[in-house]
Amino acid sequence: MSAESKSLPLQEKPRVQKIIHIDMDCFYAAVEMRDNPALRNVPLAVGGHERQRGVLSTCNYEARKFGIHSAMPTGKALKLCPNLIVVPGRMQVYKEVSHHIHRIFRRYTDKIEPLSLDEAYLDVSNCSLLHGSATLIAEQIRKDIFNELALTASAGIAPLKFLAKIASDLNKPNGQYVITPETVMAEVNKLPLEKIPGVGKVSLERLHQCGLYTCNDVQNSDQRDLLLRFGKMGASLWKRSHGIDEREVITERNRRSVGVERTFTHNISSFEECWSVIQARLYPELEKRLLKANGSLDIAKQGIKIKFADFQQTTIEHVHHHLTLPFFEELLIEVLERKKGREIRLIGVSVMLKDKEVFQQLSLI
Ligand code: TTP
Ligand code: MG
Secondary structure, eight states: OOHHHHTOTTOOSOOOOOEEEEEETTHHHHHHHHHOGGGTTSOEEEEOOGGGTTBEEEEOHHHHTTTOOTTOBHHHHHHHOTTOEEEOOOHHHHHHHHHHHHHHHHTTOSOEEEEETTEEEEEOTTOOGGGGOHHHHHHHHHHHHHHHHSOOEEEEEESSHHHHHHHTTTTOSSOEEEOOTTTHHHHHHTOBGGGSTTOOHHHHHHHHHTTOOBHHHHHTSOHHHHHHHHHHHHHHHHHHHTTOOOOOOOOSTTOOEEEEEEEEEEEEOSHHHHHHHIIIIIHHHHHHHHHHHOTTOOEEEEEEEEEETTSOEEEEEEEOSSOOHHHHHHHHHHHHTTOTTOOEEEEEEEEEEOOHHHHHHHHHO
16 A cells, blocks of 8 residues: 555546456467467467367467357358367366466455456456556566466456456457546447347347447436336346446455356257256256355255246246255246246356355354
C-alpha cells in the first residue's frame, strides 16, 4: 500500500480493479505445431475427444482461413479444406502446459480464476511488480509463456471482467488490448451486443427485433421494458451496457459454487439419456471437483441446469446439504417438466457452497 493511501484510510472512492484475461492462441493446435515442425505451415486441426470424436476441438489460423472452427464436424471441415491435417489430441500434454502457465501467473498474483485449460482471469490490482502496471504485467506474462513454453498467448487488460475477456480477442493472436478506466465508456458504447458474454443466439435475435444492436442502443432503451422482456439477462445487459460489472475474480478460496456441464454433439431427449449422463459422467466429476475445491463440503444448495435445442436455458436449485445422487434424480424429474417437447443440448449439475462468513457468525451467536 502506498503512503498516500495509508494516510486516507476512509477514502470512499471505489477501488478500481486491474484485471487481465489471458487466452492461449489456438491452444491444442499450437502445442501440436510446437512439438512437430511438419505441422507448422499447413492447415491443421485437432480431433475431438471421447463423445466428441466426430467434431474438431480446434484448428490453427491457417485452417481458419477456410472457415474451419472449433466444434465443426470433421467431415464438413475436410470438405472445406481437403488438405486439412487432423491429428488426435494429447490431453495430458495440454494439462501439463496449463499447469505451467498457472505457475507463471502465480509469480504475479494469487488471484487467479481459471475458465478452462487455456484461459484465466487474473486480478493484479495488488501486484507491485513492473510498477504495478497491468499492461506491463500482461506483456511480461506473455513473454514468460513464450520463453518457457514456446507458445503464444493473447491478453485483455481492463478494470472489468467482461471487458478484459472481450479485449483479449481484439489483438489475437499474440497480442494484447488495453482498456483503461478512462476509455471504458468509449469502448462500451460501440460494442455490438453479441460480444457480451451471456447473450446467446436466440436472445440476440430477439434484441435485434427490438431494434437493439449495440450497448449504446441499450443505454437509450427503456430499462423496465428490457427487464420485462429479457428478465435476468436483460438486467445484466443493462449493467454491462453502462460499463458495470461488479464481479470479482473468483479464486478457489472464495469460490461459492462448483459445477460441471456438458454440451452434446447430438441433442438428447429422454429422461433415461439425461440420467445416464448425470450418473456416469457429471456427478462423479462434480464429486471430484468438490473435494478439491472445498474439502469440508459445506454445501448449501444443489442444482441442475438445462439448455434446450432452442438455446433457452433453465435452472432449478434446492436446499440440500449432502451430495447424493438420488437428489439429482429428483431435480432432473422436476427440471424436465419444463421441457415441452424440446430436445436438450446441454446439462449441468452444480452445488452452491455455504457462505463461510455467515456460517461462522451464526455459530458465534
Ligand atoms: P479456445 O480458447 O476457445 O480456442 P483456441 O485456443 O483453440 O483458439 P483461440 O486462438 O481463438 O483462443 O479453446 C481452447 C482449447 O479448448 C482449444 O484449443 C481446444 C479446446 N476446445 C474444444 O475442445 N472444443 C471447443 O468447442 C472449444 C471452443 C475449445
Ligand atoms: Mg484460446
